[in-house]
Amino acid sequence: MTAPAAPRIGDPERGTLDKAADENFPVAPFFLPRAWRDDLMAVYGFARLVDDIGDGDLAPGGADARLLGVSATAAEDRLALLDAFEADLRRVFDGTPRHPLLRRLQPTVRRRSLGPEPFLGLIAANRQDQLVTRYETYDDLLAYCELSANPVGRLVLAVTGAATPERIRRSDAICTALQIVEHLQDVSEDLSRDRVYLPAADMKRFHVKESDLAMNTAGASVRALVAFEAQRARDLLNEGAPLVGSVHGRLRLLLAGFVAGGSAAIKAIAAAGYDVLPGPPKPGRLRLLREVGVTLRGEG
Numbered sequence: 001m002t003a004p005a006a007p008r009i010g011d012p013e014r015g016t017l018d019k020a021a022d023e024n025f026p027v028a029p030f031f032l033p034r035a036w037r038d039d040l041m042a043v044y045g046f047a048r049l050v051d052d053i054g055d056g057d058l059a060p061g062g063a064d065a066r067l068l069g070v071s072a073t074a075a076e077d078r079l080a081l082l083d084a085f086e087a088d089l090r091r092v093f094d095g096t097p098r099h100p101l102l103r104r105l106q107p108t109v110r111r112r113s114l115g116p117e118p119f120l121g122l123i124a125a126n127r128q129d130q131l132v133t134r135y136e137t138y139d140d141l142l143a144y145c146e147l148s149a150n151p152v153g154r155l156v157l158a159v160t161g162a163a164t165p166e167r168i169r170r171s172d173a174i175c176t177a178l179q180i181v182e183h184l185q186d187v188s189e190d191l192s193r194d195r196v197y198l199p200a201a202d203m204k205r206f207h208v209k210e211s212d213l214a215m216n217t218a219g220a221s222v223r224a225l226v227a228f229e230a231q232r233a234r235d236l237l238n239e240g241a242p243l244v245g246s247v248h249g250r251l252r253l254l255l256a257g258f259v260a261g262g263s264a265a266i267k268a269i270a271a272a273g274y275d276v277l278p279g280p281p282k283p284g285r286l287r288l289l290r291e292v293g294v295t296l297r298g299e300g
Contacts, residue, residue, distance in 0.1 A: 029257065031250055035111075039159045042108040045101040046089075047122055047152060053081045054126030055193070067099045078130050086123050089116065112159050118151030133195045138232070141199055142176060149179035153258075160251050167247075173240035174258060180233040181265045184226055185280035187213055198225060215277055223274040230266050230274065237262050244295060252296070260291035267291075 027044045028037040049064070051057075056078060058064045065075035068084040075081070091097040092106045093116055108114065125148035135141045153171035157163040183190065183197035190197060191213050203209070206225040213222065237259055244255045264283035272281040283291075 029254065032254060033250070036160060039108040039112060040156065042101075042105045043152075043155050043159065046105050046119060049099075049101050050082070050085060050122050050126050053078060053085060054129045064099070069098060079127065082123055082127050082130075086120070089119055089123065092116075092119075108159070112161075114155065114158055118155050118158075121147045121151040129195065134200060135197060136200045138199045138202065141180070141197060144197075145176040145179045146172070149175040156254075160254075162247055162251060167243055170240040170243035170246070173236045174243065174255075174262065175240075177233040177236035177240065178258065178262045180229060180236070181262050181269075184229055184233070184269055184276055185265065185282070187226075187276050188279070198229065202228065213277065218275040218277045222277070226269065226274040226276055230269055233262065234266055237266075241295065241298065253292075256292050256295040260288060260295045263295070264288045264291040 028040040030037075032040070053064070056076075058081075062072060062075045065072070065081060065084075068081065068088055070077075070081055070084045085099075088097045088099050088102050092102050092109055097103050097106060125144065128144065128147065132144075135144065150172040153175040154163065154168055157167055157171055187198070191210070196210060196213065198208070198213075202225060206221050206228065208221045208225050212219060215222075218226070241259050244252055244259060247255060261283075264287045265281070267287065268281040268283040269276060
């Protein structure tokens with residue numbers, strides 16, 4: 001994977017979209033129709049920016065805050081920024097938004113008849129990140145993923161005109177799996193932000209303390225916990241995988257890429273002996289392509 005592109009001061013739209021290159025799978029791959037690529041990048045721009053606000057990773061210089069009408073004194077207040085971002089999102093549906101990424105999103109919303117709910121869910125997830133930093137049970141984590149991950153898959157289905165209740169259910173399983181995998185890859189980074197997405201009940205079951213997560217390498221208990229959560233993610237991917245076989249053409253290849261990205265990441269975690277503490281285990285391009293083939297054959 002390439003390193004994230006450095007944000008460009010004064011060009012918040014370009015700096016945000018440049019981060020697409022660092023995702024686990026292509027956001028809008030070349031083989032998709034141009035109209036789909038444009039709309040998926042518009043959706044990605046929204047999702048990436050709201051995550052950057054929630055994580056405190058906005059481009060330096062305060063350009064995003066100014067665009068959202070947030071004063072310089074409140075520019076470091078993530079909740080204030082999220083509130084302003086939500087207000088600007090609502091202008092996408094009934095006015096003229098201030099932020100260029102939201103102006104870019106507006107034609108997509110109109111063209112694809114998108115409602116505000118999935119976008120509001122992503123904002124709510126990032127607002128929750130400011131207030132909730134630990135999850136007691138797996139069910140609590142699933143409820144968070146309903147806000148933080150599942151809306152993305154629903155938007156992909158909506159943009160491509162493929163949404164049905166059954167496909168949405170399968171998509172939710174895939175997106176939740178991908179979110180769990182990302183949490184497993186980023187245990188150390190999340191801890192540095194004072195966030196732990198490993199359920200407390202599971203940590204207790206495997207005799208893992210938070211201090212164990214701060215080590216340079218994982219002990220046997222941490223590895224066992226990560227393996228347990230990785231199996232949960234694998235089960236969710238398997239539950240969602242029939243989504244790939246329910247569509248055809250280039251959309252089938254796109255969705256296979258999502259499933260393959262999660263499967264390849266899980267295998268990379270396993271290959272690292274479930275030791276995620278030195279840094280996120282990442283699959284190579286060859287492994288990812290191999291998993292795409294496996295996914296397509298499995299759904300054929």
